Amino acid sequence: MKTRITELLGIRHPIIQGGMHYVGFAELAAAVSNAGGLGIITGLTQRTPELLAREIARAREMTDQPIGVNLTFLPTFASPPYPEYIRAIIEGGVTIVETAGRSPQAYMPALKEAGIKVIHKCTSVRHALKAEKIGCDAVSVDGFECGGHPGEDDIPNMILLPRAAEELTIPFVASGGMADARSLVAALALGADGINMGTRFIATREAPVHENVKQAIVAASELDTRLIMRRLTNTERVLANPAVDRIVEIERDKGADLTIDDIHDLVAGVYPKVMIDGDMDAGAWSCGMVAGLIHDVPSCQELIDRIMSEAESLISARLAGMLAH
Numbered sequence: 001m002k003t004r005i006t007e008l009l010g011i012r013h014p015i016i017q018g019g020m021h022y023v024g025f026a027e028l029a030a031a032v033s034n035a036g037g038l039g040i041i042t043g044l045t046q047r048t049p050e051l052l053a054r055e056i057a058r059a060r061e062m063t064d065q066p067i068g069v070n071l072t073f074l075p076t077f078a079s080p081p082y083p084e085y086i087r088a089i090i091e092g093g094v095t096i097v098e099t100a101g102r103s104p105q106a107y108m109p110a111l112k113e114a115g116i117k118v119i120h121k122c123t124s125v126r127h128a129l130k131a132e133k134i135g136c137d138a139v140s141v142d143g144f145e146c147g148g149h150p151g152e153d154d155i156p157n158m159i160l161l162p163r164a165a166e167e168l169t170i171p172f173v174a175s176g177g178m179a180d181a182r183s184l185v186a187a188l189a190l191g192a193d194g195i196n197m198g199t200r201f202i203a204t205r206e207a208p209v210h211e212n213v214k215q216a217i218v219a220a221s222e223l224d225t226r227l228i229m230r231r232l233t234n235t236e237r238v239l240a241n242p243a244v245d246r247i248v249e250i251e252r253d254k255g256a257d258l259t260i261d262d263i264h265d266l267v268a269g270v271y272p273k274v275m276i277d278g279d280m281d282a283g284a285w286s287c288g289m290v291a292g293l294i295h296d297v298p299s300c301q302e303l304i305d306r307i308m309s310e311a312e313s314l315i316s317a318r319l320a321g322m323l324a325h
């Protein structure tokens with residue numbers, strides 16, 4: 001399958017693995033890229049730019065295919081040295097960066113000067129248009145369904161993707177709720193040039209996370225995510241667990257008086273405990289509604305091959321077969 005995204009990124013299949021905190025290590029990024037998609041290392045999971053440089057070098061030993069690095073500009077509890085992270089990316093020979101959170105505008109000159117292709121992940125048409133205007137090469141449009149931060153507009157992909165297609169000139173991928181060939185074909189029909197998946201790629205053999213995380217995703221249904229931190233204008237979709245129930249309760253009790261300090265211990269420093277130790281109730285961790293569509297733990301190669309072959313038969317048999325002959 002050839003789309004504007006496969007052409008732009010030099011990949012075989014229009015499938016991207018979105019940056020994920022404590023999931024997007026070299027092992028996963030390399031496995032996705034070796035399977036013909038675009039694997040992405042999560043920059044800020046590496047505590048220093050030096051560690052990111054090492055992670056990029058590790059991925060390079062595992063694949064000769066293109067890989068990307070995610071740079072997330074979110075309200076974090078400490079401000080990371082972004083220019084040094086960008087230097088590690090450039091010196092590591094990475095040519096694709098996924099930005100997310102705030103606008104990457106301040107860093108565009110450095111990224112573009114180094115010949116890096118920038119995919120900005122955003123949750124609204126207005127932010128996608130801004131990304132196009134400041135010179136991003138593509139956008140990843142994250143609908144309300146997505147795991148992680150869906151923004152504050154609550155527009156699901158059935159509306160958001162065709163709206164993006166109406167307005168954008170640059171290529172875009174559909175993100176949020178994507179799991180299989182049906183997702184890919186639907187996304188293409190709605191105007192996207194490919195898909196970006198988060199939650200689906202956690203439940204793969206190569207994702208270097210505790211087995212408990214993969215099994216929690218397989219066990220979860222589409223009803224099992226919750227939205228937290230709405231009142232802090234930092235909404236996050238997470239998998240329900242007792243810690244998340246507690247956050248929801250605190251948020252309800254505090255109402256408009258809620259501050260991050262009220263829930264800090266339930267949302268900060270949680271990822272290593274969940275992803276490495278498999279302590280599933282340690283706090284809140286991102287997960288998409290798409291968990292309801294995830295029933296197995298395949299290898300990245302099996303997953304991507306399955307998506308591509310089923311997409312082909314969906315298009316050429318099911319859809320083409322519906323046309324009157």
Ligand SMILES: Cc1cc2nc3c(=O)[nH]c(=O)nc-3n(C[C@H](O)[C@H](O)[C@H](O)COP(=O)(O)O)c2cc1C
Binds near residue numbers: 020021070099287289
């Ligand atoms: C556990 C987890 C951690 C994530 N961490 C990040 C992150 O650090 N930076 C980022 O830009 N997106 C992050 N995301 C969002 C994903 O890159 C992707 O946009 C999202 O998962 C797409 O929705 P889906 O889960 O329905 O596929 C995370 C998602 C998950 C599930």
